[in-house]
Each structure stands twice: as structure tokens, then as C-alpha cells.
Amino acid sequence: MWSAGLGLFEGLAIENGRVISTGSQALKLKGEVIDLNGGFLMPGFIDGHAHPIFAGREARGPRVNNLQSVAEIKSEVARYAKENPNESWIIGGAYEAAIISGGDFDAHWLDEVVSDRPVVLHAVDHHTIWVNSKALEIAGINSNSKDPDGGTIARRADGSPKGTLREPIAFDLILKHAPADNVESDLRAIKYACDELVSAGVTTATECWVEPPMAEAYIAAAKSGTLTIEMHLAFLVTPQNWQEQVAYIQEMRAEISKLPKPNRLKANTIKFLTDGALSSGTAAILDPYLDNPNSTGLLIWDDENLLAALSAYDLLKFQVHVHAIGDGAIKQSLNIIEAMTKTNPSWDRRPVIVHAQLIEPTDLSRFKQLDVIANFQPLWTYLDPMNKELIEPRIGSERNNRQYQLRTLLDLETKISFGSDWPVTSHKPLDAIFIPVLRKVPESKSQPWNVNEAITLEESLTAYTANAAYQLFSESEIGKLESGMRANFVILNKSPFESNEVKIKSVWIDGLEIKVN
Numbered sequence: 001m002w003s004a005g006l007g008l009f010e011g012l013a014i015e016n017g018r019v020i021s022t023g024s025q026a027l028k029l030k031g032e033v034i035d036l037n038g039g040f041l042m043p044g045f046i047d048g049h050a051h052p053i054f055a056g057r058e059a060r061g062p063r064v065n066n067l068q069s070v071a072e073i074k075s076e077v078a079r080y081a082k083e084n085p086n087e088s089w090i091i092g093g094a095y096e097a098a099i100i101s102g103g104d105f106d107a108h109w110l111d112e113v114v115s116d117r118p119v120v121l122h123a124v125d126h127h128t129i130w131v132n133s134k135a136l137e138i139a140g141i142n143s144n145s146k147d148p149d150g151g152t153i154a155r156r157a158d159g160s161p162k163g164t165l166r167e168p169i170a171f172d173l174i175l176k177h178a179p180a181d182n183v184e185s186d187l188r189a190i191k192y193a194c195d196e197l198v199s200a201g202v203t204t205a206t207e208c209w210v211e212p213p214m215a216e217a218y219i220a221a222a223k224s225g226t227l228t229i230e231m232h233l234a235f236l237v238t239p240q241n242w243q244e245q246v247a248y249i250q251e252m253r254a255e256i257s258k259l260p261k262p263n264r265l266k267a268n269t270i271k272f273l274t275d276g277a278l279s280s281g282t283a284a285i286l287d288p289y290l291d292n293p294n295s296t297g298l299l300i301w302d303d304e305n306l307l308a309a310l311s312a313y314d315l316l317k318f319q320v321h322v323h324a325i326g327d328g329a330i331k332q333s334l335n336i337i338e339a340m341t342k343t344n345p346s347w348d349r350r351p352v353i354v355h356a357q358l359i360e361p362t363d364l365s366r367f368k369q370l371d372v373i374a375n376f377q378p379l380w381t382y383l384d385p386m387n388k389e390l391i392e393p394r395i396g397s398e399r400n401n402r403q404y405q406l407r408t409l410l411d412l413e414t415k416i417s418f419g420s421d422w423p424v425t426s427h428k429p430l431d432a433i434f435i436p437v438l439r440k441v442p443e444s445k446s447q448p449w450n451v452n453e454a455i456t457l458e459e460s461l462t463a464y465t466a467n468a469a470y471q472l473f474s475e476s477e478i479g480k481l482e483s484g485m486r487a488n489f490v491i492l493n494k495s496p497f498e499s500n501e502v503k504i505k506s507v508w509i510d511g512l513e514i515k516v517n
């Protein structure tokens with residue numbers, strides 16, 4: 001139980017990178033003593049769902065995060081274009097789509113600042129891109145282009161493409177023409193991401209969308225020492241490629257398992273994307289969208305193919321990590337996991353459904369019944385602009401307010417773990433841990449959002465430490481500070497149980513203090 005760390009630690013003794021003793025016993029041992037001076041010691045945060053390389057790739061382009069108007073975004077893109085005249089494509093993110101009602105951004109707005117080179121900006125939901133006319137032209141997207149299967153192209157009234165595209169299959173129409181990411185550029189992204197994560201107190205994380213050459217870049221990072229935190233990879237497979245990917249993924253897993261000790265890299269998980277996002281009207285829901293009564297969103301996999309894919313990887317002892325947001329996608333995922341467990345031999349498989357935003361009431365108890373871990377993004381559990389401006393108009397207030405039933409799931413004894421989904425939202429756990437407790441941003445004056453679903457701070461911290469360690473099959477090594485565990489911990493300036501204005505003072509991995517900025 002990590003609650004030994006509720007500021008109640010009298011002492012913690014470490015030796016050779018491991019905890020050897022806790023409590024008053026630890027104080028009796030000989031050795032160098034560090035006084036916390038009122039600081040709060042707790043296990044290092046474990047991010048159970050993140051995209052560090054995407055964050056690193058995005059950080060290279062224009063910095064449009066948190067900008068609150070189209071004019072500000074345009075001037076940042078203009079600045080970047082001017083300072084980087086040799087960059088053939090300008091790619092960046094992530095812009096706040098909720099600043100425009102409906103979220104359809106126009107290519108012409110970007111054309112006013114860059115028209116000679118393609119520009120592609122990712123929206124914060126990472127299910128949407130906004131591009132300029134040059135990018136549409138290079139991809140050959142015009143009034144005659146049809147929406148790809150599983151994606152959409154927003155249109156103007158005359159049918160011409162507006163400049164906003166949704167879902168990866170649609171982005172691909174454009175991004176396949178851009179220079180490919182390579183091991184070298186991804187190594188820089190990994191270095192950036194590790195520095196950012198450590199500074200935030202994250203000592204173990206996940207890379208939940210691995211496609212070539214990302215695993216190769218991680219192997220290079222592990223060998224060169226660039227990988228400073230433990231990283232668990234989840235390979236993305238699609239309805240089209242899951243069969244041909246089996247050999248490659250197994251090869252990568254084997255190569256990673258052979259890396260010299262201590263090996264910070266693990267690769268035992270497969271990521272499945274079963275729907276899109278509510279904010280873009282692409283999450284698969286059981287009842288139609290209010291703004292588009294002909295649509296129940298996008299169900300990316302058909303049942304038969306999803307069952308075949310899950311079963312095949314499960315037989316190879318890969319954990320499944322399923323993105324499901326709408327109640328339709330969550331029901332499908334639970335059904336398929338149930339069907340798979342009935343036919344495949346039983347083992348400690350720990351399936352994960354990530355996001356789990358809108359759950360049909362009769363499905364709530366199935367998480368525990370099927371031993372499915374629900375991985376939530378704590379920073380999303382308040383009425384933020386996305387929920388208010390983009391989601392509520394599409395699904396109505398009843399369904400909108402029913403999102404993120406953390407209390408109900410915990411009361412049903414569901415295992416809940418946390419992840420940031422960085423760069424979709426902040427990777428900093430201290431920005432997030434109070435939100436599911438208060439169901440609002442601590443300093444804001446707004447009303448809590450469906451306060452019946454609030455959880456305790458201890459539950460919130462446990463989801464970001466011990467339960468995330470369980471999700472990663474690492475509960476005997478990390479996530480708690482007990483004798484024998486790795487000495488991965490953070491020291492906060494004060495107890496989060498006394499104040500929500502806490503800061504990271506220092507971060508320790510395997511008993512060594514890591515310099516943070």
C-alpha cells in the first residue's frame with residue numbers, strides 16, 4: 001500500500017538503487033541522511049498512456065499550444081516559417097479546436113501566412129488536423145475527393161475541402177507526402193520527452209502508438225543512454241495491417257528483451273484504436289449524434305476482425321491496450337475481450353481500455369467482471385472547453401455529464417490507472433491529480449462537474465502510481481515504496497493533502513537523484 005507515503009514516512013533507507021527499509025527502522029541504519037525539510041516523499045509517477053515521441057516531434061514545429069485565437073496561431077506559424085526557411089513542410093501542434101464553433105478550421109486562414117509550403121497542424125484531440133491549401137494540393141484533395149473509409153474531410157458549402165481532416169486514415173492522405181520521421185529525428189524526440197517527463201516527476205511511462213521507426217529509435221536510445229526513464233511500448237495495429245505486423249512486432253520484442261541490463265525498455269503491449277473522439281463526432285456511440293442524426297460515429301474495426309486480431313496477439317502473450325471512447329466502442333471492446341477470454345487459454349492478461357469516457361450503464365460492472373483495467377486521463381475529468389463547446393452540442397447534456405464515471409467504477413472494484421495522453425494534454429501529474437478529486441481545476445471558480453463521480457486524492461495518486469505499475473506488470477518493482485522495490489520516487493515541496501500548490505523538488509530513479517530543470 002503506497003499510503004505509507006502519505007507524508008507519514010519517518011524514514012526511507014535505500015541501498016544499491018532499492019528500498020531496503022521504511023519507517024522508524026530506516027532511521028536506525030547507518031549512512032548518509034537527507035532531511036526532507038517538510039517535503040513530501042512519494043513513489044515516482046507512472047504514466048500509463050502517453051505518446052512521448054509525438055510530443056517530441058510536435059515540439060520541433062510551431063508552438064501553437066494554448067493559443068486562444070486563430071490570429072495568434074497564424075502569427076506563430078508565420079514566425080516559425082520565417083525562422084525556418086529551409087523546412088520543406090511545416091508540421092506542428094497542438095491547437096485548441098474549441099476556439100472555433102464546430103472545430104472546422106479553414107485552409108485559407110493558414111494560406112494568408114504560408115502559401116508556398118505545406119502546413120499541417122494537429123489539434124489537441126489528435127484526431128484532427130488543419131492544413132493549408134498547399135498541403136491539400138500536394139495530396140490531390142479537391143471537391144471530387146471522397147472521404148476515406150474511417151476518416152472525414154470537412155467541406156465548404158460548395159463541396160470543396162475546407163482544410164480540416166479527421167482521423168489518422170485521412171491525415172495519411174496528406175502526411176504520406178511529408179518527409180518521413182527517421183531514427184535520428186526520433187532519437188531527438190525521445191531525448192526531449194525524457195527530459196520533460198523526468199522534470200514532471202514521471203519515472204516510468206508508456207509509448208502507446210508505436211509504428212516504425214519508433215521502436216528502432218527506442219532501441220537506439222536504450223543503447224546510447226538517451227533513454228533515462230523506463231518506457232513501455234505499445235505497438236499500433238490496424239484492421240488492415242495487424243496480420244502482416246505480427247512478425248515485425250515479435251522481432252522487435254525479442255530484440256528489446258535482449259538489451260543489456262538494466263534494461264529500461266519493455267515491449268509487451270498492442271494498441272488497438274476502436275473509435276475516434278467525441279469532440280470530432282467520430283467516437284462510436286450507441287445513439288446518434290444530435291448535430292448529425294444519421295451518424296453514430298466511426299467504429300474502426302468490425303467485430304470479427306477485432307476478435308481475430310485480439311486473440312492472435314493474446315495467444316502470443318501480448319497485453320491488449322484498446323482505445324475506446326464512445327459507449328458503442330466500449331461495448332464492442334468489452335464484448336470482444338469477453339469472447340477472446342472464452343476461447344484463448346487463461347493467463348494474467350490485464351487488458352486495458354483507455355479513455356472509457358462514455359459507458360453504457362449496463363457495461364459499468366463488466367470492467368471488473370472481465371478484469372479490464374480502465375485507464376483514464378485525470379486532466380480531462382472536468383467541464384473543460386472541449387467538453388462544453390465541442391462535445392455537449394454533439395451528444396447533449398445528459399450523455400456529456402455522464403462522462404468519466406470514476407467513482408462508480410471504483411465502487412464496483414474496477415482497477416483504475418491514469419495516463420496523461422501527452423501531448424494531447426499536459427504530461428505533468430501535478431497539473432492533473434486534483435481534478436478528478438474536485439471535478440474542476442483547483443483554482444477556478446466554476447462549479448464542479450458531476451461531483452458524484454469525484455474520487456479521493458489517495459485514489460487519484462494510487463491510479464498514477466501503484467495501479468499504473470500493475471497495468472505495466474511491474475507492481476513488484478515500482479509504484480510503491482516498500483522494502484525490495486526500486487528506489488524510484490519524487491519529493492514534493494509540501495504535502496498534496498495539505499495544499500494543491502505543490503511542486504516537484506527532486507526526482508530519484510534507482511536511488512539516484514536526476515537533475516531536473
Ligand SMILES: [Zn+2]
Nearest residue numbers: 049051208421
Ligand atoms: Zn492516446
